[in-house]
Amino acid sequence: AQSVAQPEDQVNVAEGNPLTVKCTYSVSGNPYLFWYVQYPNRGLQFLLKYITGDNLVKGSYGFEAEFNKSQTSFHLKKPSALVSDSALYFCAVRDRYSGAGSYQLTFGKGTKLSVIP
Amino acid sequence: DAGVIQSPRHEVTEMGQEVTLRCKPISGHDYLFWYRQTMMRGLELLIYFNNNVPIDDSGMPEDRFSAKMPNASFSTLKIQPSEPRDSAVYFCASSPKGDEQYFGPGTRLTVT
Numbered sequence: 588a589q590s591v592a593q594p595e596d597q598v599n600v601a602e603g604n605p606l607t608v609k610c611t612y613s614v615s616g617n618p619y620l621f622w623y624v625q626y627p628n629r630g631l632q633f634l635l636k637y638i639t640g641d642n643l644v645k646g647s648y649g650f651e652a653e654f655n656k657s658q659t660s661f662h663l664k665k666p667s668a669l670v671s672d673s674a675l676y677f678c679a680v681r682d683r684y685s686g687a688g689s690y691q692l693t694f695g696k697g698t699k700l701s702v703i704p
Numbered sequence: 705d706a707g708v709i710q711s712p713r714h715e716v717t718e719m720g721q722e723v724t725l726r727c728k729p730i731s732g733h734d735y736l737f738w739y740r741q742t743m744m745r746g747l748e749l750l751i752y753f754n755n756n757v758p759i760d761d762s763g764m765p766e767d768r769f770s771a772k773m774p775n776a777s778f779s780t781l782k783i784q785p786s787e788p789r790d791s792a793v794y795f796c797a798s799s800p801k802g803d804e805q806y807f808g809p810g811t812r813l814t815v816t
Contacts, residue, residue: 619803630708630795630807631747638803677747681803690735690802691760694747 589614589682593695600668601703608663608698610678620661621679668702708808710796716814722784725811729798737797738781786815
């Protein structure tokens with residue numbers, strides 16, 4: 588079984604400050620990890636993914652995420668937050684060995700990020 | 705590219721009625737996913753297709769739900785009969801290879 592935990596329902600950060608949105612995961616094998624963002628009344632948008640290789644993954648809009656296998660974490664980060672980053676952020680996981688052709692992603696509950704001007 | 709297209713964007717119906725949600729994936733994408741999003745349960749995968757063939761429908765809540773993909777450019781999710789607990793936002797997503805998914809704007813369903 589695979590699962591994702593986003594321990595914070597809401598994160599508030601001042602504009603210009605660094606931001607972190609936390610995510611931990613559980614899979615029986617090795618993970619594929621993803622971050623998506625959802626703006627109000629919109630579908631989810633892909634931000635970045637970790638498949639293998641470098642533990643620091645860079646994505647869209649200046650976001651990056653760090654894969655930490657020992658802590659089973661994949662926290663989303665940005666050096667300087669913008670008001671326009673305010674949105675709902677979802678972490679997702681898939682077990683790399685979940686079966687041939689299996690692409691079932693498990694999403695976290697989401698974290699609401701508010702960037703304060 | 706227009707992205708994933710879903711219709712209708714909003715649907716209000718009475719309990720017991722049949723509801724059909726429609727999705728047009730991005731051209732060239734081999735995978736299509738149907739999700740349901742609610743405040744209580746978050747985002748749940750209902751079913752997904754690969755090359756128009758249903759691969760995993762273990763998330764379909766019950767026999768009232770059915771999904772079809774008659775060709776590479778069209779899919780439907782049908783609920784018959786609908787119930788108030790089916791009220792949710794239903795998303796369709798498509799993907800070229802399965803992992804990086806592109807979501808449509810969603811259909812907000814309200815069953816009264």
